[in-house]
Amino acid sequence: MGRISTGIEGLDKMLNGGLIPRRAYLVKGGPGAGKTTLAMHFLMEGIKNKEKGLYITFEEPVSTLKEDMSKFGFNLDHPNIKIVDATPVGEKKMIFADVLYEEFATSFEKLARTISEEIKAEKYSRIVIDPLTMIKLTILDELEYRRTFMTFLKTISKYKATILFTSELMDSDIEEFLVSGVIELRTIEERGKTLRGIKIIKFRGSTFDEELRPYRITSKGIKVYHQEVLLHGV
Amino acid sequence: MRLGIPKLDELLGEIEPGSTVLISTIGELGIEIVLAVLKENKEKAVVFVTPRLKRRLKKIEGIDGVIYFTLGEDFAPQELFKITHAMREIPEDRFVGIFFLQPLLVFHPPETVQRFFSELANMALERGFILMSMVDKRLLDDKTLAIFEESATHAIDIVEVVDGFKITRGIRIKKSPYGVTGFYKLELNKEIIVGEPLG
Numbered sequence: 001m002g003r004i005s006t007g008i009e010g011l012d013k014m015l016n017g018g019l020i021p022r023r024a025y026l027v028k029g030g031p032g033a034g035k036t037t038l039a040m041h042f043l044m045e046g047i048k049n050k051e052k053g054l055y056i057t058f059e060e061p062v063s064t065l066k067e068d069m070s071k072f073g074f075n076l077d078h079p080n081i082k083i084v085d086a087t088p089v090g091e092k093k094m095i096f097a098d099v100l101y102e103e104f105a106t107s108f109e110k111l112a113r114t115i116s117e118e119i120k121a122e123k124y125s126r127i128v129i130d131p132l133t134m135i136k137l138t139i140l141d142e143l144e145y146r147r148t149f150m151t152f153l154k155t156i157s158k159y160k161a162t163i164l165f166t167s168e169l170m171d172s173d174i175e176e177f178l179v180s181g182v183i184e185l186r187t188i189e190e191r192g193k194t195l196r197g198i199k200i201i202k203f204r205g206s207t208f209d210e211e212l213r214p215y216r217i218t219s220k221g222i223k224v225y226h227q228e229v230l231l232h233g234v
Numbered sequence: 235m236r237l238g239i240p241k242l243d244e245l246l247g248e249i250e251p252g253s254t255v256l257i258s259t260i261g262e263l264g265i266e267i268v269l270a271v272l273k274e275n276k277e278k279a280v281v282f283v284t285p286r287l288k289r290r291l292k293k294i295e296g297i298d299g300v301i302y303f304t305l306g307e308d309f310a311p312q313e314l315f316k317i318t319h320a321m322r323e324i325p326e327d328r329f330v331g332i333f334f335l336q337p338l339l340v341f342h343p344p345e346t347v348q349r350f351f352s353e354l355a356n357m358a359l360e361r362g363f364i365l366m367s368m369v370d371k372r373l374l375d376d377k378t379l380a381i382f383e384e385s386a387t388h389a390i391d392i393v394e395v396v397d398g399f400k401i402t403r404g405i406r407i408k409k410s411p412y413g414v415t416g417f418y419k420l421e422l423n424k425e426i427i428v429g430e431p432l433g
Contacts, residue, residue: 190312191341193310195312195313214313214315225315227318227319227322228315228318228319229315229318229349230315231314231315231342231346231349231350231353232312
């Protein structure tokens with residue numbers, strides 16, 4: 001089974017070579033854990049391989065995102081990257097042709113349909129939806145959310161794209177159940193110092209490293225110490 | 235490798251690459267053993283120290299080739315993984331000294347420090363370098379000390395008996411591939427002297 005790199009060497013080692021392509025994965029963690037940075041590594045790795053990437057942001061405005069990511073050396077102005085700003089703003093604006101941001105952020109169905117059309121037209125091989133939390137919070141009916149999410153995954157699976165969702169909700173049960181893999185980013189306060197640990201919770205179709213491994217957010221992005229143990233509260 | 239202390243070398247025998255030598259002591263008693271080893275192996279010694287010990291070692295002649303990693307400067311006490319990571323970068327066939335278990339034992343639960351020590355011992359075995367460490371046994375209970383010693387290939391035990399104003403110090407080999415010994419008199423002045431058997 002082929003693998004694609006996440007763009008983070010240590011994480012690829014934990015995944016026994018990388019992600020299995022054309023599947024959906026969830027990256028979850030609290031604020032500041034590095035979910036967006038991890039997602040950008042994934043997207044930029046595709047760009048290195050001349051793939052096309054689609055990034056839909058529901059939280060961070062594009063200008064802030066570009067500024068923040070440039071500090072890690074990620075150029076989001078690359079022609080092979082399309083960034084869709086679906087963040088709530090004070091005025092009506094189009095994010096895709098004929099789709100208003102209000103509709104987009106509150107209708108998963110519309111999001112799914114629009115993304116499907118985009119993939120069909122542009123052949124994106126890597127897609128990031130950051131974060132999924134916003135959509136989940138807008139759909140109050142759990143059953144409705146499950147149905148829509150499942151339909152979305154089913155639709156997307158027809159195309160040759162690997163999808164990364166991010167989520168701030170630590171108990172994101174239905175997504176965890178439906179996606180092929182879950183990567184959790186944990187932050188632990190230890191006497192005034194923030195320690196960071198990465199753990200693969202699930203990776204369907206592959207063996208993986210089950211240990212919580214330390215990682216750091218450096219000037220070049222995320223560095224995973226795949227051989228080390230966090231040694232916190234052992 | 236030899237420690238450079240004749241009687242102790244005789245008791246311990248040759249220390250093979252991949253070995254872990256643990257000195258369980260009281261405070262810093264026996265640090266002279268460490269200094270002797272550093273002098274013998276200064277060209278290939280890498281030591282993990284506290285800032286205070288680094289300052290002290292820097293003043294000692296004859297160990298100027300030693301490479302230092304300093305707690306609180308090169309890594310925080312919380313980030314034990316950075317130490318194990320740094321150890322992986324050290325070339326093989328080195329002498330590596332870990333001389334800050336005491337502050338770590340104040341900072342972390344003993345089980346955490348023990349697991350850390352065990353990781354280092356495994357790394358020494360894999361990479362073929364010799365690891366030496368000192369631990370103040372007053373900070374450990376018997377069970378935890380036993381687990382520390384289990385991770386080591388060699389255990390040197392230093393004791394101090396105070397009888398009125400008379401202080402007697404002893405040293406023994408508690409664990410080694412060549413067997414164990416009884417206590418020998420230990421004199422710590424400018425040089426370390428392992429004398430006659432005690433008891």
